[in-house]
Structures are given as C-alpha cells and as structure tokens.
Amino acid sequence: MSTTVTEPAAKTPAVNKIGQPLAAYRGAASTLCSGCGHDAITNQIIKSAYELNLESHRVAKLSGIGCSSKTTAYFLGQSHGFNSVHGRMAAVATGVNLANRTLLNIGVSGDGDTASIGLGQFLHMIRRNVQICYLIENNGVYGLTKGQFSATADKGSVQKKGTENDMMPIDCCALAIEMGCSFVARSFSGDMKQLGTLIKGAMVHKGTALIDIVSPCVTFNNHEGSTKSYKFAKDHEEALHEIGFVPHFEPITAEYAEGSTKTIDMPDGSKIVLKKLHRDYDPSDRDNALKLLGQARDERLFLTGLIYMGKPQPELVEQKHLVDAALATLPEAQIRPSAEVLQKIMDSLK
Amino acid sequence: MSSLTANQPSAAGVQARSKVNDLVIQIATSNGSGSQSANAILLRSIFQMGVPVSGKNIFPSNIQGLPTWYTIRANKDGWTARRKEIDVTIAMNIESIQEDIRELRPGGMLILNSELKQFLNRSDIQVHIVPFNELVVQVCPEVKLRKLVTNMIYVGVVGNLLGIDLAEIQKAIDKQFRSKPKAVELNRNAATAGYNWAAEHLVNNREFLIERMDKTTDKILIEGNMATALGFLYGGVTVVGWYPITPSSSVCENLIDLLGKYRHDPQTGKATYAVVQGEDEIASMGFVVGAGWAGARSMTATSGPGISLMAEMAGLSYFAEIPAVITDVQRMGPSTGLPTRTCQGDIIKAYFLSHGDCRHILLIPGNVAEAYEFAMESLNLAERFQTLVFLMTDLDIGMNNWMSDAFPFPAKPIDRGKVLTAEDLERLKFFERYRDLDGDGIPYRTLPGTKHPLAAFFTRGTGHTPAATYSESPENWQANMDRLTKKFDTARQKVPQPVIEKASGSDVGIIAYGSSDIAVKESLAQMESESGLKVDYLRIRALPVNGAVRKYIESHRVAYVVEQNRDAQMASILRMEYPDLAPKIRSILHYDGMPLDARTVSDGVLQSERKK
Numbered sequence: 001m002s003t004t005v006t007e008p009a010a011k012t013p014a015v016n017k018i019g020q021p022l023a024a025y026r027g028a029a030s031t032l033c034s035g036c037g038h039d040a041i042t043n044q045i046i047k048s049a050y051e052l053n054l055e056s057h058r059v060a061k062l063s064g065i066g067c068s069s070k071t072t073a074y075f076l077g078q079s080h081g082f083n084s085v086h087g088r089m090a091a092v093a094t095g096v097n098l099a100n101r102t103l104l105n106i107g108v109s110g111d112g113d114t115a116s117i118g119l120g121q122f123l124h125m126i127r128r129n130v131q132i133c134y135l136i137e138n139n140g141v142y143g144l145t146k147g148q149f150s151a152t153a154d155k156g157s158v159q160k161k162g163t164e165n166d167m168m169p170i171d172c173c174a175l176a177i178e179m180g181c182s183f184v185a186r187s188f189s190g191d192m193k194q195l196g197t198l199i200k201g202a203m204v205h206k207g208t209a210l211i212d213i214v215s216p217c218v219t220f221n222n223h224e225g226s227t228k229s230y231k232f233a234k235d236h237e238e239a240l241h242e243i244g245f246v247p248h249f250e251p252i253t254a255e256y257a258e259g260s261t262k263t264i265d266m267p268d269g270s271k272i273v274l275k276k277l278h279r280d281y282d283p284s285d286r287d288n289a290l291k292l293l294g295q296a297r298d299e300r301l302f303l304t305g306l307i308y309m310g311k312p313q314p315e316l317v318e319q320k321h322l323v324d325a326a327l328a329t330l331p332e333a334q335i336r337p338s339a340e341v342l343q344k345i346m347d348s349l350k
Numbered sequence: 351m352s353s354l355t356a357n358q359p360s361a362a363g364v365q366a367r368s369k370v371n372d373l374v375i376q377i378a379t380s381n382g383s384g385s386q387s388a389n390a391i392l393l394r395s396i397f398q399m400g401v402p403v404s405g406k407n408i409f410p411s412n413i414q415g416l417p418t419w420y421t422i423r424a425n426k427d428g429w430t431a432r433r434k435e436i437d438v439t440i441a442m443n444i445e446s447i448q449e450d451i452r453e454l455r456p457g458g459m460l461i462l463n464s465e466l467k468q469f470l471n472r473s474d475i476q477v478h479i480v481p482f483n484e485l486v487v488q489v490c491p492e493v494k495l496r497k498l499v500t501n502m503i504y505v506g507v508v509g510n511l512l513g514i515d516l517a518e519i520q521k522a523i524d525k526q527f528r529s530k531p532k533a534v535e536l537n538r539n540a541a542t543a544g545y546n547w548a549a550e551h552l553v554n555n556r557e558f559l560i561e562r563m564d565k566t567t568d569k570i571l572i573e574g575n576m577a578t579a580l581g582f583l584y585g586g587v588t589v590v591g592w593y594p595i596t597p598s599s600s601v602c603e604n605l606i607d608l609l610g611k612y613r614h615d616p617q618t619g620k621a622t623y624a625v626v627q628g629e630d631e632i633a634s635m636g637f638v639v640g641a642g643w644a645g646a647r648s649m650t651a652t653s654g655p656g657i658s659l660m661a662e663m664a665g666l667s668y669f670a671e672i673p674a675v676i677t678d679v680q681r682m683g684p685s686t687g688l689p690t691r692t693c694q695g696d697i698i699k700a701y702f703l704s705h706g707d708c709r710h711i712l713l714i715p716g717n718v719a720e721a722y723e724f725a726m727e728s729l730n731l732a733e734r735f736q737t738l739v740f741l742m743t744d745l746d747i748g749m750n751n752w753m754s755d756a757f758p759f760p761a762k763p764i765d766r767g768k769v770l771t772a773e774d775l776e777r778l779k780f781f782e783r784y785r786d787l788d789g790d791g792i793p794y795r796t797l798p799g800t801k802h803p804l805a806a807f808f809t810r811g812t813g814h815t816p817a818a819t820y821s822e823s824p825e826n827w828q829a830n831m832d833r834l835t836k837k838f839d840t841a842r843q844k845v846p847q848p849v850i851e852k853a854s855g856s857d858v859g860i861i862a863y864g865s866s867d868i869a870v871k872e873s874l875a876q877m878e879s880e881s882g883l884k885v886d887y888l889r890i891r892a893l894p895v896n897g898a899v900r901k902y903i904e905s906h907r908v909a910y911v912v913e914q915n916r917d918a919q920m921a922s923i924l925r926m927e928y929p930d931l932a933p934k935i936r937s938i939l940h941y942d943g944m945p946l947d948a949r950t951v952s953d954g955v956l957q958s959e960r961k962k
Contacts, residue, residue: 091636328645
C-alpha cells in the first residue's frame with residue numbers, strides 16, 4: 001500500500017493584465033512606526049501600480065529625506081529608486097525626466113521636505129511641468145528628528161511637548177494651483193478608496209500631478225491638539241465628491257453611470273468619475289478651487305478629493321522639444337557632431 | 351594631446367626686447383561703451399598679420415559706466431601672458447585717465463582723446479592727441495551710434511601708428527559683423543577715417559610696430575569658455591543644468607548656441623539635449639545628479655559661490671556614485687568677491703567638497719585646447735568612475751581671448767563606463783550595484799528603464815551593502831569607504847597625466863597648473879636669459895596626482911609651486927600626498943586678481959634662490 005500524501009492545491013495568485021501578482025509591486029519591509037499613515041499610502045501605491053499594470057522597469061521612484069522619503073524602498077522593489085537629498089527631490093526628478101522621458105516618475109515627499117526646505121524647488125518643478133506623480137505625505141511634523149513643526153502645521157496646533165504653533169500653514173495644493181499644476185488633489189491616508197483612486201489618476205496624468213495626503217504621525221503628532229491627528233482628520237474631513245477611476249481598458253461600471261456624475265478623460269484614455277455629494281463641485285474651475293481652499297482653511301475643514309484638474313499643459317520634455325527616445329541611451333552618432341562640423345567651427349575662428 | 355605647441359617660444363626672443371612685434375597695448379574705456387567689438391577687431395587684425403597675440407579683459411562688476419580695460423599683448427616669440435609694462439595706451443575714459451597716463455611705461459606711446467588733453471602731465475612719453483569727437487561726426491550721422499563708432503576710429507588710428515595693414519582691419523571688421531552689412535560699412539568707414547587721419551596728422555616715429563609674420567597660420571583665436579562649451583558639445587553632453595554667475599555664464603550660453611545649431615535629430619529636428627536654467631545652483635546640480643543617475647551625460651557650470659551651494663549634492667554624487675560634472679570657472683572671493691577677477695582659489699574646496707570624507711577628480715586645463723579636451727574627458731571620467739568630476743578653469747582662461755592650434759576631432763569614442771544592459775544581466779545572472787568585481791574599486795551600474803528582474807537597485811546616501819541594501823553596520827560602512835578610496839586610487843592613472851614641460855637637469859623645479867602655464871614658460875626663459883638660472887617645470891593637469899609628481903619633486907632640490915591663491919592650496923595637497931617631501935615644497939603665490947605674469951614668477955624664484 002503506498003502512502004499518498006495529499007496537499008492542498010497551490011493557489012495560483014491573482015495576476016494583473018501583464019501577468020504580475022500584487023506581490024511583484026511590493027518592496028522591502030517598512031521600518032516606520034507601527035500604524036504610520038505612510039504605510040497605508042505605500043499600500044495604495046502598490047495596489048494602484050498593480051491595477052494599472054505598470055511595468056516596474058518603467059518606473060523611477062524618487063524621494064528626498066524624511067520618514068515619507070524612506071517609503072520609496074517599501075514599494076515597487078523591481079523599480080530603480082533614488083532617496084536623494086532633503087528638499088531636493090524636485091530637482092533630481094527634473095533631471096531624471098530630462099534624461100529619460102519614457103520613465104514614469106513617482107515622487108514621495110513629506111511636508112518638511114516639500115513645504116519647508118524644498119518649497120522653492122517644489123514650485124519650480126510644477127512651473128516646469130515635470131512628468132511626475134508627486135505625493136506629499138503630510139503630517140505637519142518632522143518625524144525623523146523627533147517632532148519639530150513643519151511649515152504645514154496649522155496655526156494653533158500643539159506639539160507633543162505642549163508648544164503651540166503660531167504660524168499660518170502653507171497650503172501646498174493652493175500653491176500648486178497657482179503654479180499651474182493641472183492635477184491637484186488632497187486626501188487622507190485613512191481613506192483607502194479615495195486615495196487609491198486619486199493615485200491612479202495621478203499616475204496616468206501628463207505632467208506634474210500632486211496629491212497632498214494628510215498622514216498622521218502616530219508617534220509625534222497624533223495627540224489631542226494636533227490638527228494632523230487621525231481624530232482631527234476624521235472629524236473635519238469633507239469630501240468634495242465620491243471619486244472613481246476607470247482604467248482605459250475597462251468599461252465604466254453601472255455604479256458611476258447613474259446618478260449625478262462627472263467624467264473626466266485622462267490623457268491615456270482612462271477616466272476619472274466624480275460622483276456628486278452635497279456640493280456641486282466642478283474641479284475644472286481654477287478660481288473656484290482656490291476660493292474653496294481658502295474657505296476650508298478659515299472653517300478649519302479638511303477638504304479631500306480632486307480639487308483641481310485643468311487641461312494638460314505641455315510637459316517639460318515637450319517644451320524642450322526632446323527626441324522621443326531617452327537622452328540617456330542615445331548612441332554616439334546622435335550626440336557627437338561630425339568632424340566636418342568641427343572643421344567649420346574651427347575655420348570660423350581662424 | 352599633451353600640451354599646446356602654439357605658444358612654445360624660444361628662450362632667445364626674450365633677451366633683447368625689440369619694439370617690433372613685441373608690445374602691450376592697453377585700451378581704457380568705460381564699461382558699456384561698446385568697445386568690446388573694436389578691441390576684438392584690433393586683436394584679430396594683429397592676429398591676421400601673423401603675430402602671436404592675446405587679449406585680456408579687465409572689467410568691473412558693473413553694467414555701465416565704470417572703467418574697463420582691454421589689454422592686447424603681441425609677441426613674436428609667443429609670450430602672450432600678461433605683462434605689467436604697458437607700451438601703448440589708448441586713453442578714452444575720463445574716469446581713469448590719470449591712472450592710465452601714470453601707468454604707461456617711460457618712452458611709451460599715448461593715444462589720447464583730445465577731450466582729455468588737460469590731464470597730460472608727462473614729458474617722457476610720446477603722445478598723439480586725437481579729436482575723436484570731431485572725427486566721429488564726419489563718419490557717423492546717427493548721434494546715438496557715435497559712442498560706439500568712436501571705438502572703431504581708435505582702431506584705425508592705432509592700426510596706422512603700428513603699421514597694421516588697413517586691409518587686415520577691414521577683413522577683421524567683416525568677420526566681426528558678417529551678418530550685418532550696415533554695421534560692416536559704418537565700421538569700415540570709421541576705421542578708415544581714423545587710419546587716414548592718423549596718416550595725415552600724426553608724426554609717427556615708428557617705434558612700436560607690427561610687422562607681418564607667419565606665426566598664426568592655421569591657428570584660431572578663442573575664449574576659454576567657448577572652448578569648454580565646444581568640449582561638452584563633442585563630449586556628447588545630454589543634460590545641462592545651470593544658473594548664471596560670472597565668469598562662468600558664457601560656458602552655458604555658448605553651449606546653448608552650439609547645441610541649438612548642431613544637436614538635432616536629422617529626421618525629426620528634435621533636440622538630442624536638454625538645457626534647463628535652474629532657480630539656483632542647488633537645483634542646477636540636482637538636475638545634473640538626477641540626470642546622471644538616469645544615465646545622461648550631464649554637466650553644470652558655475653563659479654565659487656555656486657560651488658558652495660552645490661556642496662550637498664557633490665557629497666551624494668561621491669557617495670552614491672552618480673556621474674556628474676561641474677565646470678568651475680574660478681573667480682576671486684566669497685559672495686560677490688571680485689567676480690570679474692581671476693584666481694585659482696577653489697582647488698582645495700573642490701577637491702574635498704562636501705561632508706564626511708569626500709575626494710573628487712579635478713581636471714585642470716592649462717590652455718584653451720585643453721579646456722576643450724578636458725571638457726570631453728570630464729564626461730568620460732564621470733561615467734567611468736561614477737562620480738563627480740570638476741573641470742577647473744578660471745576667469746583668465748574662460749573670459750579672455752587666446753591663440754591656439756585648431757582643436758582636433760576627438761580621437762577616442764565616448765566612454766559610458768561600466769553600464770550593464772538587460773542582455774548583460776541575462777548572461778551574468780548576477781548584479782550587485784556596489785560590488786567591486788574587477789578589483790579597481792569601480793562597481794557596475796544599471797540604468798533606470800533596463801528591463802530585467804535583476805536590474806533595479808535603490809540609491810541612497812545612507813550606508814549600504816554591496817547589494818545596495820540599507821545598512822548601518824560599521825563593517826559595511828568602512829568597507830565601502832575603502833572601496834571608494836581604491837576607486838580614487840585607480841583614477842590616479844586614468845586622469846590627464848602631469849606633463850614635464852621642461853627638464854634641463856636643474857636642481858630647481860617649478861610645479862604649476864591651469865592658466866599659470868604660459869606665464870611660467872615665459873618666466874623660465876626670462877630667468878635663464880637674465881640670471882643664467884635653469885629651472886625645470888612640471889605641469890599638473892589633474893587631481894589626484896600620482897607617482898610622477900612624487901618622482902619630480904624627489905629629483906629636485908626644491909620645487910616651487912606656483913599658484914594663484916593666498917593659501918598655497920596645491921602645495922598643501924602635495925604636502926598631504928607626500929609628507930616626507932614637504933620640506934622641498936615651496937610656494938610662489940599670486941592673488942591680486944590679475945592674471946599671472948612671468949615677472950612675478952621669476953622674481954619669486956630668484957629671490958628665494960638668492961637667499962639659499
């Protein structure tokens with residue numbers, strides 16, 4: 001009698017349209033504090049990349065310095081990543097974009113990295129319309145150096161030690177709209193559905209797409225008195241609309257087809273569908289978007305959703321009329337003029 | 351090419367100074383008066399006469415109004431370094447007139463605007479008073495152009511006095527204004543008017559003369575920043591980030607012109623390069639590092655204060671091993687300093703730039719031909735060594751006009767260094783970003799976009815393992831630092847090697863670098879002819895140095911390190927490299943902001959040698 005060992009049949013993991021399982025989009029294990037909002041965002045990036053069937057080698061992950069910037073190691077482990085210099089990811093991303101326009105850049109930054117040390121570069125990056133999906137993991141605090149205020153901390157917000165912030169916060173979304181960014185959203189790390197939808201939209205956007213994501217710091221900024229705590233965010237969140245993202249290869253589902261919805265076409269053929277809540281919100285109205293952000297600030301409301309989406313503008317590489325291929329890999333014949341040209345130049349100097 | 355042969359004069363020429371084809375002309379005007387074209391035409395006219403020549407701007411940090419000088423040195427033996435003694439002064443500027451008259455050497459020739467004749471207070475010079483303001487009215491009916499056209503009249507006047515052919519002046523005018531026929535005509539008329547007026551009205555004792563020679567055949571006249579730009583054009587630069595700063599701006603401005611003309615895809619007309627002017631030097635260097643990481647051949651150009659702002663990125667480039675090139679056109683001082691004066695004051699700063707232990711490769715061209723050659727080579731070395739490379743020029747090389755042999759087409763192909771493709775990875779079945787597989791300290795890299803499961807890695811400034819994973823382990827950190835040292839040591843043999851410019855068997859040697867070269871060479875001849883002192887000369891062309899420099903110092907009783915800074919920066923680096931040889935290393939320092947001259951070098955050596 002032979003012994004038959006039966007094992008449960010190995011379950012074939014689900015794969016996306018390019019045959020990749022979700023796990024292929026994961027990275028190294030997170031070393032952030034347990035419960036950190038940033039990890040929730042990382043998970044949404046992984047899920048979004050999976051759902052969009054991204055080819056990992058086509059992605060460059062870029063970041064500055066800070067807790068948020070470390071997270072680029074925690075997703076898309078098969079993509080090149082560059083954890084660069086505090087506040088300077090915007091410039092590094094600009095260089096990457098110029099060197100290889102075929103890459104999708106995913107930038108992860110924090111409020112200190114973007115709104116304090118890196119504010120100038122952040123604005124100039126938007127002004128140039130660098131191709132990047134730029135996520136700010138905003139907790140209003142410097143985590144890695146143990147709890148100092150950043151420039152997005154709200155006035156009246158109280159530090160763990162009891163110090164009150166007396167400065168007005170910088171609103172990265174309002175600044176981005178001012179600088180001409182054509183995809184500006186705000187979300188909350190605890191709102192997975194909305195966040196995932198927005199990240200997908202930002203990934204397929206042409207040019208700079210910004211999502212400012214309030215992501216409470218469980219260690220230094222999640223206490224009574226902080227305006228970037230889970231409790232504050234939950235209590236004060238006001239969604240502009242329910243939001244859905246439909247990749248270009250899927251039909252619009254019935255859920256969004258009925259009722260009061262607005263469909264926005266993305267450059268790659270996919271669609272963002274906004275379902276009206278209590279407010280008749282039109283994200284293509286720039287002036288209204290700015291007005292609303294101002295009102296929300298005064299009312300201490302925390303507005304989430306796709307705040308502004310304008311007509312896509314020429315990206316930096318289009319403004320520069322770059323060749324379609326990556327500059328990085330052009331052959332010598334294309335980047336070194338001929339001996340005849342040199343002779344001509346030399347003759348003109350004789 | 352090891353060194354230029356264009357300016358290799360013989361020692362004999364220095365002995366008896368002839369006034370034929372051996373003179374220094376200084377033109378004193380005010381900034382913004384448009385004298386630049388006129389001065390270039392005068393320079394080119396002498397060049398076309400076949401006489402070796404150089405032109406130096408001594409200008410204020412100002413847009414309009416402050417005094418500015420242009421100095422032309424014509425020398426039949428090829429000595430075109432600055433010479434302090436001025437033979438001919440063209441005095442057009444009331445602001446500097448007293449100083450200009452005072453500084454002319456006894457017996458010198460003064461061409462004086464008649465409006466300024468009341469300042470004349472010397473009788474030991476020959477003076478030609480010229481009514482420029484009257485002459486210009488006759489040739490230029492348009493009032494607003496008269497200031498400009500006046501400059502061309504002095505070109506005609508001095509051209510006549512020096513015996514320069516009018517035809518050569520006219521040819522130089524045609525070349526300068528080639529695309530503007532109206533300007534050609536106006537300027538030709540003005541120069542001719544000045545020329546003829548001088549012939550008719552001035553008593554010329556023919557003491558200072560330019561006579562036709564054949565020493566400039568096939569030579570070019572070029573500014574160093576243009577030479578540098580040409581080097582980057584032919585080096586295959588693909589991404590340029592920059593922020594304007596004197597005296598480096600014209601590197602990128604020239605490069606933008608050249609790229610715009612010569613670097614487009616022939617089918618689509620699209621650009622095979624990108625230039626972005628950053629919001630500051632930090633961003634510009636960020637572009638360069640980002641682009642270098644993604645595989646572009648990228649560079650920026652700046653000067654001292656810009657280098658300071660780039661310091662953090664420089665450290666990242668070194669430690670994370672990302673190719674990048676910074677051109678440093680050195681100028682005086684911090685902040686504004688003396689932005690329009692030259693120096694070699696950034697050597698130590700550039701060599702060690704950034705935090706922690708950092709050392710960078712410095713290429714130091716000694717002339718415009720090397721500026722071209724080393725600009726190309728800087729891109730190769732940056733990719734070969736996956737690190738930051740500095741191209742160290744200065745204002746004297748960068749913004750002044752130099753004569754040179756025509757630049758050759760690059761002899762070797764572009765070097766992209768150790769880059770693994772998907773095919774390589776498939777074959778090797780192994781990739782670790784920071785693993786030293788070849789024993790030279792240089793690891794392999796892959797570029798983002800490489801389609802292979804092994805290709806990706808994570809770049810960070812933090813400690814890392816050979817596989818590029820995060821590590822705070824002391825062993826990993828130290829091993830990585832030691833590998834970086836090994837890589838740097840490999841570079842010692844691969845950078846442009848030092849050149850022994852003169853070996854006479856003397857026990858006295860000079861070590862110099864960069865723009866000091868031509869003055870040092872003249873000084874060698876000067877010392878030999880004046881004092882019978884034979885002096886050897888080694889020229890450093892890059893850092894890190896290697897054993898050749900050690901051997902040179904060892905084989906001399908004393909090595910005088912000539913440099914244009916106060917703190918003996920290169921001498922200090924040499925003493926660090928060779929502590930046992932420190933007592934032999936002495937310094938001759940020049941740091942007043944003016945280009946180095948032979949006299950300063952000779953006096954320094956001779957005084958020190960007399961004391962021994």
